[in-house]
Amino acid sequence: MTGMDLETKPKTRAGRPRSAESRRAILQAALLILQTTGYRTLTIEGVAAKAGVSKQTIYRWWPSAGYIVLEALTSDPQQQPMPDTGSLYDDLLELIRPMVRALAQRRGPVMKALIAEAQADARFAETLRTTFMQQHRDILINIVGRAQMRGEIGFDADPEITADLVYGPMLYRLLNGHGELDDLFARNLTASAMRLLKGTPAVTRLRAEAAE
Amino acid sequence: MTGMDLETKPKTRAGRPRSAESRRAILQAALLILQTTGYRTLTIEGVAAKAGVSKQTIYRWWPSAGYIVLEALTSDPQQQPMPDTGSLYDDLLELIRPMVRALAQRRGPVMKALIAEAQADARFAETLRTTFMQQHRDILINIVGRAQMRGEIGFDADPEITADLVYGPMLYRLLNGHGELDDLFARNLTASAMRLLKGTPAVTRLRAEAAE
Amino acid sequence: MTGMDLETKPKTRAGRPRSAESRRAILQAALLILQTTGYRTLTIEGVAAKAGVSKQTIYRWWPSAGYIVLEALTSDPQQQPMPDTGSLYDDLLELIRPMVRALAQRRGPVMKALIAEAQADARFAETLRTTFMQQHRDILINIVGRAQMRGEIGFDADPEITADLVYGPMLYRLLNGHGELDDLFARNLTASAMRLLKGTPAVTRLRAEAAE
Amino acid sequence: MTGMDLETKPKTRAGRPRSAESRRAILQAALLILQTTGYRTLTIEGVAAKAGVSKQTIYRWWPSAGYIVLEALTSDPQQQPMPDTGSLYDDLLELIRPMVRALAQRRGPVMKALIAEAQADARFAETLRTTFMQQHRDILINIVGRAQMRGEIGFDADPEITADLVYGPMLYRLLNGHGELDDLFARNLTASAMRLLKGTPAVTRLRAEAAE
DNA sequence: CATTAACCGAGACGGTACGTCCCGTCTTAAG
C-alpha cells in the first residue's frame, strides 16, 4: 500500500463468503437426481431439499436448473482425453468412439435435456455452446491441426466443417433416435471425416464460388 | 401395407361428431401463439382461451401441446417439394438450400421447440421421428436412389448414412448456434454429400469390417 | 314456474359447481389450527394441507386468512343470544358479562388477531366491521331501543354512543391488556352505560352545541 | 425518577462505541417508510437498506420493527402537553380533543399498526402498554387527581375506569372505523367522562357488591 | 321421431413447482 492503490485486485468484497459446502452439496444433489430419476424430475425445490439448502441460495448462483447440471457435468473430474496417436484416423476414432458410447449410455439423457433446455433459453444456449460444446469441437479441431502440421492432410481442409460433419450426425441420432449410436456408426463417422479431409480441393473451390 | 387399412370399420358411433370448427380454432390459436410469443408461452390453457374452447376438448384429441403444434405444422399446405433435375448435385442443392433457408427464418424456432419437446416425451419423439423427420429423410433417400438408377453413383453408397451427414449438421447448427445457416453452409453440405456418395468403396469395407 | 322466467334466480352458471365439501374442510381446518396453535401459525399453506385441499381453491374463494377465520367464526352455530328480561340493566348485564367472559377466554386471541389483521387490510376491515362487529352493536342498540319503548329511558339517549362506551373499553382492555376482563369490569361497564342512558339531557345539549 | 439513573456505572467497555449516526438513520428511515408506504411495507431489510446500515446493527439494538417505530415516535419531540386550566371539563377537553384530532390524521395509521403488532408479540405489547399507552393514561389520571384535590369531584371516582371510558371508545373508533373521530365525538367523550365522575356513588357500591 | 351417446363451453378441483420476499443468524473485512 505505498500509494498507488489502483483497484486491479479482484475487489475482495466484504460480507460472508459463498459457502463452498453448499455449492458442492447442490451439484452433488443435482447429479444424484439426474442419475436416479432423470432430468424431468429435477426441480429446484427437489435439489434444495436433497442438498439441505434453501432455494434462495440456489437462485443466488444459478439462473435455472440447466446451469446447475451444466456445472455439475463440467466440474466432473473425468474429462474427455485428447487423443494423440500420431495418426489422424486413430486420433479421430479414439475421440469419436468413446463419445458415441457415452451418449449411448448414461450421458445420452442428460445431453438431450441440456440441449432441450437451451432451445428455450438463449442465455443458457450460449453458455452451453461456449463451454461444453466448444470444448469438444476444440479437441477435434486440434486433432485436425496436428495432422496438418504433420503433413498428413493439406492446409485447405476446413476443421470447422469437419466438426459439423462429425458432431452433427451424432447429435442428430441422439435427439431423433432414428439410428443406433454404436461402434459401426462411430467408424462410419470417422471414415466420412477422413474422406472429406483427405481430398480437400472442393471446399476451397466452394469458398471462391461463394465469394462471387 | 397392401391397402385395407380400414381396421375393421371404425363403427361410426352415435353422438355428436367432432367439431371441425373447434379443431381449426385450436390449431390456429396454437400457430398464433407460436408466432407471437413463442413455444415457451404456449400452454394448453392459453390455447383453449385463445381458441374459445374448453381444455377438455383439447385433451380429448391431443395428448400434449407438442402434438398440436406438430399437427398445425404438417397440416400446413406448403409442403417440401421433391426436386428432380436429372442431376444428383442439383437435386441435393435444391433440397438442402431451401431447407437451410427455412430453418434460418421462421421454421427455426418451431423446429427447435419440437425437438426440445421430444427429448422429454418418448411418445412424442416417436411421432415426430416417424412423420415429420422421416418425410425429409425419405426425400433425400429417394434422390439418392434415383441417382443410383441413373448410374450416376454406385449402389454401394449408403443413403441412410448420407441422410445423417446432411441433416445432422443442419440440426446441429440450428440447435447449437455455432455457425450460420446460410447458402455457403448449404453448398458445403451438398458438396460433402457428393464426395461421400461418389467414392463409396470405404463404406462397404466398413460394413464387412464390422461383421467380423 | 308458470311462465315468467325472469332471471331473478342466482344465474346457475355453467362449469363444475363449488365443492361444499372443500369449503367445510377449509373452515374446519382453520378453526382447528386456531384452537390448537393460534392465529400466528395459521397460514394458507397450513390450512390447505390440513384440509386436503389445494391452495388455489382457497385463494379462489377467500382473499386472505382473515376472511376464512371470520367466516369460520360467523358460520359457527353458537350465536350470541339476544337478552330480553324486561329490565334494561339486566339486559345489558346479560349481554356484556358473557361477552367479557368469552373475550377473557378462548375468543380473546382470535378477536385480537382479527382486529390486528383489519388494521393492515382495509377491505377486510370493512368486512369485519359490517358483519361481526355490527352484529354485536345491533344487539345492544336493540336493547336500548326496547327500553325506550318501555319508557324506561328517554328517547334522547344515543344508542350509538352507548355502544361505543360499552364495546370501546372492552376492546381497549383486550388489546392493551392494562386491566382484567372479569365480572367486576363487566358490572362497571353496565353501570356506566346505565348512568349515561338514564340522565340524557346532556347529550342533546351537546348536539345543539356542535351545530353552532 | 429522582435523578441518579446511572445504574451503577455501565463500565464503559472497550471496543468501538455504538454509532449514534446509525441509530438516527435507522429511526429516520423507519419514519420515512411509515409516512410514505405504510407499516405493512416496513421491513427490517427495507429500513437497513434505506438507512445504509446492516441488518445486524438493527437486530443488535431493537428486537423487531415495532420497537423501532415505537422509539421513533416517542423520541419525537412533540409531546402530549399536560393541560391545567383549573377546570376538570376544560382539562379533559384539552386532552381529548387534540388526541382525537391527531388520531384522525397522521397518528392514526401508525397507532393502528403498533396495536396490531402488539397483538402478535406479547413482549412488544407490554412495552407499548407500559410506555406509550401508560403515558396517556397517566395524564388523564393526573387531571382527575387534581380535580379531586380541588374538591371538584369526590374521592370515590375511579380514575382507572374513567381512563378506560375515554381511551376505549377512541381506540374502538380508530380500529373499527364505524364512526368519525371528530370534535363532536371528542365532546361526547368529555361529557360522558364528566357525568361519570360527578355522580360516583354507584361505582363504590359496585365494589362492595363484588366483594360479597 | 324420440332416444341416446358423444360432444361442447365453462370452470372448479387436487396438485406441483415456480420465483420472490423477508425472517433472524452467520461470517467476513474494515475501522
Place this chain on the structure above:
DNA sequence: CTTAAGACGGGACGTACCGTCTCGGTTAATG
C-alpha cells in the same frame, strides 16, 4: 467490539398450469 456487506437455512407467499372432474346444453345417428 462495532459496523457494512452480504450469504445462509428456512418458511410462506401468491401465481401459473397441469390433467381431471362435474355441470348444463348441443347435435346427429340409431332404434
